[in-house]
Amino acid sequence: METVSVPQALRRAPGLPRALAAVLRFCRQKVLGAIGAVIVVGLIVVAVFADHIARYDYDESIPGARMQPPSAQFFMGTDNIGRDVWSRVVYGARISVTVGFATVALATVLATAVGVSSAYVGGIYDLVVQRVVDAWMSFPALVIVLSLVAALGPGLLNLILALSILGAAGASRVVRGAALSAMQNPYVEAARALGAGHVRLILRHVLPNVAATIIILATIGLGTVILAESALSFLGFGVPPPYPSWGGMLSGSGRSFMYRAPWMALFPAAAISLAVFGFNMFGDALRDLLDPRLRGTRGRIR
Amino acid sequence: MRTYIIQRLVVAVPSLLIASLIVFVLPRLIPGDVVQLMLEEKAYGKDLEELRAKLGLNRPIPVQYVEWIGRIARGDLGESLWTRRPVLGELARRLPVTLMLGGLSMAIAILIGIPTGIVSAVRPDGPLDFLARSGAILGLSIPAFVLAIVAILLPAVWWGWTPLGRFVEPSAGAAGYVGQFLLPATILGVASAAGIMRLTRGMLLEVLRQDFVRTAWAKGLGETVVVIKHSLKNAVIPVVTVLGLQVAQVAGGAVVIETIFGLPGMGQFLVEAIVQRDYPVIQGINLLVVVIIVATNLLVDLCYAVLDPRIRY
Numbered sequence: 001m002e003t004v005s006v007p008q009a010l011r012r013a014p015g016l017p018r019a020l021a022a023v024l025r026f027c028r029q030k031v032l033g034a035i036g037a038v039i040v041v042g043l044i045v046v047a048v049f050a051d052h053i054a055r056y057d058y059d060e061s062i063p064g065a066r067m068q069p070p071s072a073q074f075f076m077g078t079d080n081i082g083r084d085v086w087s088r089v090v091y092g093a094r095i096s097v098t099v100g101f102a103t104v105a106l107a108t109v110l111a112t113a114v115g116v117s118s119a120y121v122g123g124i125y126d127l128v129v130q131r132v133v134d135a136w137m138s139f140p141a142l143v144i145v146l147s148l149v150a151a152l153g154p155g156l157l158n159l160i161l162a163l164s165i166l167g168a169a170g171a172s173r174v175v176r177g178a179a180l181s182a183m184q185n186p187y188v189e190a191a192r193a194l195g196a197g198h199v200r201l202i203l204r205h206v207l208p209n210v211a212a213t214i215i216i217l218a219t220i221g222l223g224t225v226i227l228a229e230s231a232l233s234f235l236g237f238g239v240p241p242p243y244p245s246w247g248g249m250l251s252g253s254g255r256s257f258m259y260r261a262p263w264m265a266l267f268p269a270a271a272i273s274l275a276v277f278g279f280n281m282f283g284d285a286l287r288d289l290l291d292p293r294l295r296g297t298r299g300r301i302r
Numbered sequence: 303m304r305t306y307i308i309q310r311l312v313v314a315v316p317s318l319l320i321a322s323l324i325v326f327v328l329p330r331l332i333p334g335d336v337v338q339l340m341l342e343e344k345a346y347g348k349d350l351e352e353l354r355a356k357l358g359l360n361r362p363i364p365v366q367y368v369e370w371i372g373r374i375a376r377g378d379l380g381e382s383l384w385t386r387r388p389v390l391g392e393l394a395r396r397l398p399v400t401l402m403l404g405g406l407s408m409a410i411a412i413l414i415g416i417p418t419g420i421v422s423a424v425r426p427d428g429p430l431d432f433l434a435r436s437g438a439i440l441g442l443s444i445p446a447f448v449l450a451i452v453a454i455l456l457p458a459v460w461w462g463w464t465p466l467g468r469f470v471e472p473s474a475g476a477a478g479y480v481g482q483f484l485l486p487a488t489i490l491g492v493a494s495a496a497g498i499m500r501l502t503r504g505m506l507l508e509v510l511r512q513d514f515v516r517t518a519w520a521k522g523l524g525e526t527v528v529v530i531k532h533s534l535k536n537a538v539i540p541v542v543t544v545l546g547l548q549v550a551q552v553a554g555g556a557v558v559i560e561t562i563f564g565l566p567g568m569g570q571f572l573v574e575a576i577v578q579r580d581y582p583v584i585q586g587i588n589l590l591v592v593v594i595i596v597a598t599n600l601l602v603d604l605c606y607a608v609l610d611p612r613i614r615y
Binding site: 234 | 591
């Protein structure tokens with residue numbers, strides 16, 4: 001009798017690898033999300049390879065090229081002291097990406113620590129922590145971040161710190177909720193009954209169950225953080241000059257010379273909008289795919 | 303209802319107290335000494351310690367905090383370290399500007415957002431829906447300050463038109479006073495309008511699929527009655543929640559917009575105060591903003607009961 005081995009009989013039809021198929025499905029279902037993803041990847045590439053993409057240094061004044069309109073040599077024109085706007089926008093991507101990812105990473109760690117511990121320990125600790133979060137969240141985001149940045153002083157690191165403290169508060173509330181519901185599961189109780197310690201319970205049983213929530217929060221947070229960074233730099237509380245932040249390029253000389261050289265303001269403005277658009281669309285699509293329960297409107301800082 | 307309001311107010315007290323502590327301590331962490339700054343800029347008072355004592359900044363921070371809270375209870379927010387003018391009076395002068403800007407932008411957001419959301423939901427996937435949704439995505443992606451710059455810049459480049467650089471006082475006539483807020487308020491309201499539109503559309507789409515709406519159609523009621531009277535009221539509660547949240551965002555956005563358009567409101571005041579480390583002013587503004595937001599949240603909760611008779615407090 002002829003026999004067929006099971007693995008052979010069940011062999012999948014030849015086709016695309018699963019990962020690629022998943023990507024293609026994502027593109028078909030979430031067109032805007034796919035466009036967002038392309039923008040995000042493009043932005044990261046530009047940020048990483050800024051040295052090769054920019055034609056000049058970000059603070060290099062080109063002799064005899066003050067306020068040149070866009071041309072083949074200067075894609076986006078030059079500014080009032082003869083710096084190439086294209087190169088500055090390219091280096092600006094590095095700031096946005098750095099601040100965005102560093103802030104989100106820090107905020108996520110903070111939010112997870114606060115949220116999970118608040119849910120796990122409970123009692124008075126939970127009550128006190130949640131009241132502090134309440135008070136923190138009753139300030140408008142920009143107002144509190146302005147005060148924080150002013151308190152910490154200017155500079156890239158302090159900016160990241162201030163923005164992540166702000167972002168962590170709201171996110172910790174969501175993580176706490178997710179952790180509370182994860183702790184209701186019978187297997188957590190079973191693990192406890194088997195004598196698992198606190199650390200093991202949190203690391204092995206609670207954390208993996210809130211991981212999806214955390215990833216979604218982080219993705220969505222990126223656009224908001226990039227927006228916040230540019231708004232702060234615009235107000236003069238962000239990344240100090242001469243380092244080119246998009247928001248900073250819109251204020252100061254960008255604003256005083258913009259009537260005579262509109263390209264000085266328009267291109268950074270377009271860059272901010274494009275980046276925020278990309279991160280928002282990508283984040284939205286990812287959230288819809290991973291967790292439909294978290295849908296809703298979300299805040300933004302302006 | 304009354305017990306509920308009292309309960310809510312009692313619960314708000316600890317949150318407000320913690321907020322007041324944050325409000326008080328945060329500006330004092332700002333590096334750079336206000337006294338030093340004053341000596342450099344204004345050159346009054348030779349002695350650092352003397353000036354510090356005069357301003358009451360030489361005592362321990364907890365003592366200053368308790369005294370500040372005590373004075374607030376008596377309705378006194380202290381005076382600006384620089385101008386020596388009472389903070390309360392200055393806030394009273396600037397609050398109307400910000401309220402006008404914020405109120406107008408919320409009104410614009412509602413007037414654009416809700417009708418567009420309704421039209422989108424009634425004819426989903428139609429050309430109008432497509433337009434409205436694309437517009438909303440754009441509105442959410444372009445930050446207010448970028449929009450403001452572009453809105454000032456493009457007319458100037460194309461037609462040589464620039465907005466007025468100076469502030470029109472209310473005494474100069476209502477038209478001019480309100481008129482100067484229209485552009486800033488629209489810019490501030492665009493993002494909120496986009497959010498409100500998307501939410502209204504989503505909620506309404508859900509309600510329109512329910513049985514009681516089908517019954518209303520079956521009774522032969524007209525489209526207006528079915529959509530506006532039967533459905534909208536049931537769809538609008540989350541929209542009201544978001545409107546409440548938008549108040550905080552508009553307050554934040556006002557900081558940037560007032561700075562760009564040169565409106566002498568609270569946002570501009572705050573930026574100036576932070577630069578000058580004018581503690582009483584920063585504290586006063588932040589405290590006022592927190593109180594407004596807490597009050598808005600209460601108001602939003604009370605609105606639920608009006609909109610949905612099933613909700614009783």
